[in-house]
Amino acid sequence: MTDAPVTETELQHYVDGRLPRDRETAVTAWLAARPEEAERIGAYRSERDALRAALAPIAGEPLPAELDLNLRRHRRPHWLSARGMTVAASIMLAFVVGGGSGWMLRDRAAPPIVGTAALAREAAASYAVYAGDAARPVEIAATGQLELDRWFSRRLSRPVKAPDLRAAGFDLIGGRLIATNFGPAGLYLYRDASGASVALYLRPMRVQGTDRMTWREEGAVRGWTWADDGLGFGVFGEMPADRLHSTADMARAQFRRA
Amino acid sequence: MIAPVQPNADLIAAVQPLIPALRRYARALLRDRADADDLVQDVLERAMGRWHQRREAAGTRAWLFAILHNLAMDQLRRRARRGAAQPIDAVPESLLAIPPGQETAVHTGDILSLVSRLPDEHRSVLLLIGVEDLSYAEAAAVLDIPLGTVMSRLSRARERLRAMIAEEPHRAPALRIVS
Structure with missing residues (x-):
């Protein structure tokens, strides 16, 4: 496989770090001999990394209650047991307290x-x-x-x-x-x-x-x-x-x- | 009114961990926090309603992203018809609601505004593959297009973004920082 020609699809895999090891080595060597291609692929990697870094914080945001499936389980009246209420309350509290102290409540907050x-x-x-x-x-x-x-x-x-x-x-x-x-x-x-x-x-x-x-x-x-x-x-x-x-x-x- | 569907434990275990990524993809497409979260809520309702219809557990992520993608495209088309969409260049970055205070915030605004100018079909492959780490096959399933089309779109989208960055040389150093 090492001698196979490098394809554009492989270059895209390379940008995403998804090539098998032997082809990754082959593509790295291929790029080393072609500065213009290396620059293009390097630019793609930078784009990808910049986009990831820009959007990463969104996934780290606390989940709002409307999107928390655990709360939906407790939505109908017969689900609103004392435990359900405690759970909901402690989750709300965790949201309010937030940040560093939130984690201390983890054992009592419902979602494991x-x-x-x-x-x-x-x-x-x-x-x-x-x-x-x-x-x-x-x-x-x-x-x-x-x-x-x-x-x-x-x-x-x-x-x-x-x-x-x-x-x-x-x-x-x-x-x-x-x-x-x-x-x-x-x-x-x-x-x-x-x-x-x-x-x-x-x-x-x-x-x-x-x-x-x-x-x-x-x-x-x-x-x-x-x-x-x-x-x-x-x-x-x-x-x-x-x-x-x-x-x-x-x-x-x-x-x-x- | 139909009684709300109750999620079962399987569904919660499989879906809850994916919600942050769904929110991120929705927000990157719609560029509005409230709209995006409403859309994710819609996705969750549908997922609960159709949970037993999904094919196999391994594909849950692609299945959810597909529901989300289709709803988001509908919404973008409705916006375009209403003419509510502002000229893309005029969309304030604050609509993306990225929390401030990070050193990268200044630079990240640049890449997001550039990506927002790409056509939807290019933006979605960049996001699904580059940000959400979907496999190429999963992305093909989400977008309902052949694998070869995913690869050629990805290639074109990356090249187009590179050309946009090259046209605005002052942005380039910012992008290099995160490489």
Whole structure:
């Protein structure tokens, strides 16, 4: 297949990152020899990324009550049991309180939060607690990365390795294990030259083994979540969406290659 | 009045996680928050009414996007007939109701206003594939066109957008930031 001519359809797949590995290599080499084509395809990728980033926040908005199917279940009078009312009230309260404090109500609010939405909350909460901890943000520092990776691999039951995010300006400072309702999770913390931190959070997913990259806002802490092959990921911080996005892309690419 | 349809647990589990993406696609097409959310509500009503008619679970996402796309196109056609649509260039970006305060907001307005000038058939492939991550086959199902047509539309839409950006060189640096 490597010798097959490059098609326009393949170039579109390439823009979307949907080519099989061998063809991706072939197309990359083909583009490297053709600067004009490379510029065109690069422009398509920029368009796509800009459009995604521009629209990402909409999907992160809280769902209004009219669009919440869980509330519809409780709409008819006989559904309006005491529990239904409590549920509706706590959801309303969660909307009103919003932001960072909303998540504390999660156990009482009706819609069970699972999948990468749950992961987003855990990741944002872990970031908020540990990234700002001047004394001991991590359990094992980056100097012990081998030990850290081995620990995570054992607890998450699969080989895990801290991705290299230096190309995004982030150095690994270390990591720690996090306890969640869904079992252990790993938290890698990175920092850039200006002192800004980013957290890479990962744990096995029971419900949503695969999920595309999704923008999440948990108060001031924001980031991207995705899931691949039964492992869920979150990249969270307090920086602009596009920087978090490119960092998340970089981490995802390394996990996919591994 | 017909009693409202009650969503069952299966439906909630399958549909609720997709609502944020449906809202996003609706808002990107209609460029108005209230209209878009009304439309999504309409989609949910229909999905509940026809839940047992959908073909297979794997296609739930494409099925919902197809319902949404068709309703949105109807609405855009009605708007055009009413002449209510303003000249597209005059549509204030605030109608998109992207929350402010993000550093990217200034730049993102640019790409959204450029995309809003594309014909619907081009805009929808860019959104379904590039933003909503639908597979090419899912996009073909949503738009009810052959796969080959999806690919050629996608190619043309991307090229057209590139030409528009090239015509407005001051916008280009903004787009590069997010690459």
